[in-house]
Amino acid sequence: MAMLEVRNLRKEFGQLVAVKDLSFTLQPGDIFGYIGPNGAGKTTTLRMLATLLEPTSGTAIINGVDIVKEPEAARPLIGFMPDFFGLYEGITAYEYLAFFAEAYGIPPAERRQVIENVLELTDLTVKRDANVETLSRGMQQRLCLAKTLLHDPLLLLLDEPASGLDPRARAELKELLKEIGAMGKIVIVSSHILPELSDFCNKIGIIEKGELLLWGDVETILRQLQPAKLLTIRCLDGAEKLVEWLNRQPEIVSTQIVNGAVQAQFVGDDEAQADLLRRLILDGHRIATFTEMTMDLEDVFLRVTKGEVA
Amino acid sequence: MAATESDWRTQADERGDTTVKPLWQRWVVENPVFRYHFLGQTRLAVARPLWQVLAVASPFAVIYFWLAYQVATNGLPAFVITLEVFALCLLAPLMTHSLFAMEFERATWDMLVLTRLTAGQIVMGKFLSRLVMLLVFGFLFTPLLWMAANREFNDMASPLMVLWGLKVQWVTVSWAILVSAVTLWLSYHVRRGMVAAAASFVGQVFVLLVLPIFWSFFLSLLQITDTPDPSYLRLETLGRFTWFLAWSWLPIVYNPIVAAVGLFVFRTSPNAPFLWGIWQGIVYLILAAAVLWALMASVAKATRKSLL
Numbered sequence: 001m002a003m004l005e006v007r008n009l010r011k012e013f014g015q016l017v018a019v020k021d022l023s024f025t026l027q028p029g030d031i032f033g034y035i036g037p038n039g040a041g042k043t044t045t046l047r048m049l050a051t052l053l054e055p056t057s058g059t060a061i062i063n064g065v066d067i068v069k070e071p072e073a074a075r076p077l078i079g080f081m082p083d084f085f086g087l088y089e090g091i092t093a094y095e096y097l098a099f100f101a102e103a104y105g106i107p108p109a110e111r112r113q114v115i116e117n118v119l120e121l122t123d124l125t126v127k128r129d130a131n132v133e134t135l136s137r138g139m140q141q142r143l144c145l146a147k148t149l150l151h152d153p154l155l156l157l158l159d160e161p162a163s164g165l166d167p168r169a170r171a172e173l174k175e176l177l178k179e180i181g182a183m184g185k186i187v188i189v190s191s192h193i194l195p196e197l198s199d200f201c202n203k204i205g206i207i208e209k210g211e212l213l214l215w216g217d218v219e220t221i222l223r224q225l226q227p228a229k230l231l232t233i234r235c236l237d238g239a240e241k242l243v244e245w246l247n248r249q250p251e252i253v254s255t256q257i258v259n260g261a262v263q264a265q266f267v268g269d270d271e272a273q274a275d276l277l278r279r280l281i282l283d284g285h286r287i288a289t290f291t292e293m294t295m296d297l298e299d300v301f302l303r304v305t306k307g308e309v310a
Numbered sequence: 311m312a313a314t315e316s317d318w319r320t321q322a323d324e325r326g327d328t329t330v331k332p333l334w335q336r337w338v339v340e341n342p343v344f345r346y347h348f349l350g351q352t353r354l355a356v357a358r359p360l361w362q363v364l365a366v367a368s369p370f371a372v373i374y375f376w377l378a379y380q381v382a383t384n385g386l387p388a389f390v391i392t393l394e395v396f397a398l399c400l401l402a403p404l405m406t407h408s409l410f411a412m413e414f415e416r417a418t419w420d421m422l423v424l425t426r427l428t429a430g431q432i433v434m435g436k437f438l439s440r441l442v443m444l445l446v447f448g449f450l451f452t453p454l455l456w457m458a459a460n461r462e463f464n465d466m467a468s469p470l471m472v473l474w475g476l477k478v479q480w481v482t483v484s485w486a487i488l489v490s491a492v493t494l495w496l497s498y499h500v501r502r503g504m505v506a507a508a509a510s511f512v513g514q515v516f517v518l519l520v521l522p523i524f525w526s527f528f529l530s531l532l533q534i535t536d537t538p539d540p541s542y543l544r545l546e547t548l549g550r551f552t553w554f555l556a557w558s559w560l561p562i563v564y565n566p567i568v569a570a571v572g573l574f575v576f577r578t579s580p581n582a583p584f585l586w587g588i589w590q591g592i593v594y595l596i597l598a599a600a601v602l603w604a605l606m607a608s609v610a611k612a613t614r615k616s617l618l
Contacts, residue, residue: 051614052420071614075424086416091350102342103425147421 003028004155004186008058011044011210018044020210021058026188026203028154031181033201033218034190035301041210042190043083046157049188050080062155076104079153083160083190085144087132093119093143094128097150104151118146122176138169145176156180156187163191174200208305225300228253228265229273230293235262236286245283251276261289333618336431343427343435347409348442374450381454385462391478391570394451398444398486399514403493405443407507409436410497429610430618433494437602440490448483455479477587478570484591484598485566489514491598495605518565566590 009022019041026032036042047053049060051071059068067074088096094115101111119125122142127135135143141161148156158177162170178200181187191197197204205215214221235242239257246252246264251272253265266273277290331340338344381390413419422432455475463471489510496506573587610617 047420050420050424052423054614072426072616076426078424080420080424082417082420084417085421086418088346088350088416088418091346095350099342099346100421100425102340103422103427105426144421 003063004060006049006058006060009045009048009055009060010057011041011048011053012056018210019048019055019207020212022207022212023058024205024212024215026186028184028186029181030203031177031187031189031201033197033204034188034207035192035197035204036190036207037192037305040207042192042207043159044210045207046080046159046188046190049155050078050157051075052080076151077154078157079148079151079155080157081144081148081159081161083163087140087143089133091132092129093124093132093135096132096143097147100147101150106151114150118149121149121179122146123172136169138165138172141165141169141173142176145173149180154185156185158187158189160191161189204300206301206304213304221300222294225303228267231264231266231273232258232289232291232293233262233264233280233287234260234289236288242285245280245285249276249279263293333430336428336618337434338438341427341431341435343422343432344439345435347436347439377454378457381458382461385458387455387458387462388571388574390451390454390458391482391574392567394448394455394478395482395485395567395570397451398448398482399489399518400511401447402440402444402486402489403507403510403514405440406437406490406493407497407510408503409440409494411501411503411506414501415503423613423615428616428618429606429613430616432615433602433606433609437491437494440494441487444483444486444490448479448486451482452479474573477573477591480591481566481569481573481587481594484594488594488598488601491601491605495601498605498608518567522565522568566594 004026006022006024009019010017011019022045034042034045044053048055049067051067051074055068059066061067062074062077065074065077067078088099091099097115097118098111101115102108106114116125119128122145124139124142124146127139127143132140132143141164145158145161148158161177162173165173177187177189181200189197189201202218203216204218204221206213233242233246239260239262242262243255243257246255246262251266251268253267255262255264257263266276268276273292277287280287280290377390377393380386408415413422427435452475455478456471459471459475492513493506493510496509497503500506500509569587569590606617609615
């Protein structure tokens, strides 16, 4: 049984349908990149899953608990980090975590150890006695994540977690999320900044105008959207001669010349690809580069979406 | 639908709690919201450099001891009563206006909602933290009040004067509690601290000043102000007092200034209505409880949390 099953989740604000009958399932260890332009319905979806917003219809089941019928039972299973979050003033990082540890109902005897563990996981041990307001944006982000992990939730919902972070803080956050994913939790990360998701998500969903256009394994989606491989070959003898030769090969679907290099649509596995390169060289072509261009999330996103908002 | 006490019991069972803890334990002792607002923010205020603390505290200390000197030498009990009522009317909204609004303004509300805290723990944790401060503030006026009374009447220790002092404190502090509860309600519903404070002040001006004026005007229009004499200063018997209330209950019930000054006027009269002051405090507290209950119900409904 899937640990998270979203069933026809829908949210309407008056006439506006913010989220249209969303359905997907995720398993333990999945890191789900939830992609969409601004206003697509990402935050609304996450807030519904976090039980902060009641769906108009549909529901989600987390480890057998219905978030609509039993929101209070679902909350201990969920950790939610909003895109814009605040911190209580005048307390240290440790006190901030102690406040939430008590609020989450962690027994007093375990609190200290739990707090130390999340501080260590988020690399904030050295900042445990620092006033939360003096922490940098990246550290505050990590502190909020530490707070989200205090009660050991099964499902982590992170809304635009890297927005406002510098490149180093983003890289650190990526590593941290990989680590959390490896702990067997389900992580849903929403973002409209695609490079920040591409490294560590094993599943993605693309939402536009409240509608989930596609979702699934990253590799499967890439295969679906790109049935033929795109090879870029640069030959020292000139592109025209190479195009002529390639068009005679049965594995090549089409060719075009881009900036002096040849881009060829190729159908075949790695063996066939290696064989093509071998034949090219044996036929006397002086090959300078031979590269397989892989589709990234940005290409997928641009191909699937139309740039519309709800 | 807001969860009920039985839901809370189920939740407690799931947590491994074998007994349902009493309300005071849930709302005060084991409530991080109470602790943060009472101890955390108080500590924030005093954990500044000593010179800053002294700079802020000194003027207040000077004013307090100057007042103490004045009332010890000149009496002025009516002045002390009026000062206490006005100070509490001013202080109560200032202490509570941001308690909920800060959660929305600082974007911490969602994180609080996702914890196991009940609506009652959140609301009462915030309210009780300010109640303690109000009681401390009210307590500071007690010596001033009794020193003034002693200077004026030279009978501070008589049971009648002790009762009078207690009733004045009861009326004024219970009014402040009502104002705090209403301001807290506003803080949650308008979600802006300054707006909540402003609405609370304007509301008090309306209830304490404008409403009695309009009511008197209304009574004049009906030409019923002559029988009986509406002046509470001339009320001498419980019967006349009751008659008077039938026509002018609004300013009396809602107006702690009228009540507190009335208590001063009737302090030695054997025919003065004994419950004047006490029942008004009870009315204020019942209203405060109703407002807090409504607030807890609103929070429970909006967040789908347990009520208590």
